[in-house]
Amino acid sequence: xxxxxxKISIIILLIxxxxxxxxxxxxxxxxxxxxxxxxxxxxxxxxxxALELASSPDSFLSTIQTGIxxxxxxxxxxxxxxxxxxxxxxxxLLPLLxxxxxxxxxxxxVVCITYFSLVIGExxxxxxxxxxxERLACLVASPIKGLSWLVRPMVVxxxxxxxxxxxxxxxxxxxxxxxxxxxxxxLIDKGTQExxxxxxxxxxxxxxxxxxxxxxxxxxxxxxxxxxxxPVVKDSIDNILGIIRVKDLLALYMKARPFNIEEIxxxxxxxxxxxxxxxxxxxxxxxxxxxxxxxxxxxxIQGLVTLGDILRSVFEDVEETPEEExxxxxREDGSWLISGGLPLDEFTDYMETGRPDEEERAxxxxxxxxxxxxxxxxxxxxxxxxxxxxxxxxxxxxGRRVDKILVSRKS
Numbered sequence: 001x002x003x004x005x006x007k008i009s010i011i012i013l014l015i016x017x018x019x020x021x022x023x024x025x026x027x028x029x030x031x032x033x034x035x036x037x038x039x040x041x042x043x044x045x046x047x048x049x050a051l052e053l054a055s056s057p058d059s060f061l062s063t064i065q066t067g068i069x070x071x072x073x074x075x076x077x078x079x080x081x082x083x084x085x086x087x088x089x090x091x092x093l094l095p096l097l098x099x100x101x102x103x104x105x106x107x108x109x110v111v112c113i114t115y116f117s118l119v120i121g122e123x124x125x126x127x128x129x130x131x132x133x134e135r136l137a138c139l140v141a142s143p144i145k146g147l148s149w150l151v152r153p154m155v156v157x158x159x160x161x162x163x164x165x166x167x168x169x170x171x172x173x174x175x176x177x178x179x180x181x182x183x184x185x186x187l188i189d190k191g192t193q194e195x196x197x198x199x200x201x202x203x204x205x206x207x208x209x210x211x212x213x214x215x216x217x218x219x220x221x222x223x224x225x226x227x228x229x230x231p232v233v234k235d236s237i238d239n240i241l242g243i244i245r246v247k248d249l250l251a252l253y254m255k256a257r258p259f260n261i262e263e264i265x266x267x268x269x270x271x272x273x274x275x276x277x278x279x280x281x282x283x284x285x286x287x288x289x290x291x292x293x294x295x296x297x298x299x300x301i302q303g304l305v306t307l308g309d310i311l312r313s314v315f316e317d318v319e320e321t322p323e324e325e326x327x328x329x330x331r332e333d334g335s336w337l338i339s340g341g342l343p344l345d346e347f348t349d350y351m352e353t354g355r356p357d358e359e360e361r362a363x364x365x366x367x368x369x370x371x372x373x374x375x376x377x378x379x380x381x382x383x384x385x386x387x388x389x390x391x392x393x394x395x396x397x398x399g400r401r402v403d404k405i406l407v408s409r410k411s
Contacts, residue, residue: 007078011113014075015121018068023125024144025064027136028054035134039350042330049141050134062155062162063148075113084109135349201304204369207401208233211241215259222246224399229291229306232265237301243268243291270295273302277310303365335408340368340401351407353388368402386410 031054039047053060088105092098129136148155208231209218222230232241242265252264269283269292284290290307327339328350338347347367348355355361362373371392372378374385378400384393389410396404 011075011078012116012120014071014078015113015116018071018075018117018121019125020140021064021067021071022122023129023136024140025061026126026129027133027140028060028144029057030130030133031137032134036137038328039134039138042328042336042350044138044350046138046141047134049145050137053141053144054137059148059155059159060144062158063144063151066151066154066158067147072117075117076110132349135352138352201306201309202363202365202369203237203301203303204364204372205366205401206231206237206304207399208237209244209261210235211261218261219259221399222249225401229289231268231291231293231304232261240268240293240301242266243289245289268293271305272296280305280310281307302363333408335406337395338367338405338407340366340371340403340405342367344370351390353390367405371402371405 028050031050033051033054036047036051036054040051084102084105087108088101091104092101094101097104207221207225207227209221211232211234228246230244230246231237232244233239234241241262244261244264244266248264249259249261252259266287266289269287269289271280271283271292271294273294273296280292283292284307292305293301294303294305296302327342328347329337331337336351344361344365344367345355356370361370364370364373371385371394374387374392375383375394379394379397379402381394381397384391386392391408391410393406393408394402394404395406
């Protein structure tokens with residue numbers, strides 16, 4: 001009896017190995033090259049290896065397929081010759097089934113191996129890979145490169161054989177076609193029809209004008225932050241009076257009229273996180289404003305979303321231009337200069353610290369918000385704290401906003 005369980009354990013191990021290969025394949029294929037390139041430029045060697053694999057899919061896919069095929073053959077042969085035999089012996093003890101014991105035993109083994117191969121060896125790993133492809137690609141890159149070295153002779157043979165068949169069939173390999181205007185239109189339509197508000201500025205990061213503050217304070221905020229729109233509140237963000245456009249304030253100034261924020265307030269737009277992006281775009285169009293407040297089911301303010309946020313969510317895979325400021329800069333001393341606006345999940349994925357739990361996150365979405373939540377207030381330059389082996393130091397403030405953070409590993 002012990003012997004059969006050992007054999008079953010070996011088959012399960014083979015299926016798990018198959019799952020790891022399937023996970024590796026989809027993680028690397030699904031990874032955004034722009035993100036891997038950014039991580040590689042910042043000194044992440046694992047990202048560089050993952051990018052190398054993603055850039056040479058022929059060799060990489062042949063390696064994966066060789067491993068999967070070998071494991072499948074091994075699991076099938078091992079199951080058919082070792083596990084089916086004792087099962088057949090047990091079934092043969094039943095008088096009514098003894099005549100068909102061999103066929104039934106083999107059928108049971110085949111069905112079980114097929115089922116677990118699909119669930120554990122394919123479906124579950126691939127769903128996991130789609131959840132966080134870049135981070136998983138970095139984790140599996142080194143083992144896959146090692147496997148590539150081991151099976152290189154077989155991979156070379158397979159690639160040459162494939163190329164010969166392609167030439168015989170007169171199929172020419174082609175580069176990825178350029179994206180057409182029609183495809184861009186379809187992308188926008190699909191993104192706005194199906195999209196909901198996933199990314200917005202958290203309430204802790206909102207810069208607002210308070211009617212109870214002095215005129216000098218309000219003017220300083222407008223000068224420092226250079227936004228086109230500002231929320232107008234009374235005492236706190238939970239008491240929103242409206243939205244002002246800076247151009248309307250400029251019109252008051254040109255007419256030499258008193259600085260009166262309430263006079264030029266526009267009615268605010270309120271939406272929920274489940275509001276479709278296409279509906280929000282329609283609201284922006286009809287209201288002539290490009291800003292809305294996100295509320296929860298109780299009407300409490302959760303954050304702020306702009307037209308730019310919607311457009312970025314539609315075109316999230318478009319590569320950033322070189323002129324744009326980098327959000328993570330690797331320094332020569334091994335530390336990192338982090339932009340406060342960097343999404344918190346992207347930062348933790350890059351640093352491989354694991355994402356914070358809900359209590360640690362405190363509802364924030366950016367590194368700046370996380371720093372403020374950890375320090376408990378609007379920080380000043382030089383303040384620091386430690387978290388999961390990292391030291392965070394505020395090195396630049398933009399008014400009340402955390403602009404730059406220096407992150408280093410604890411020695």
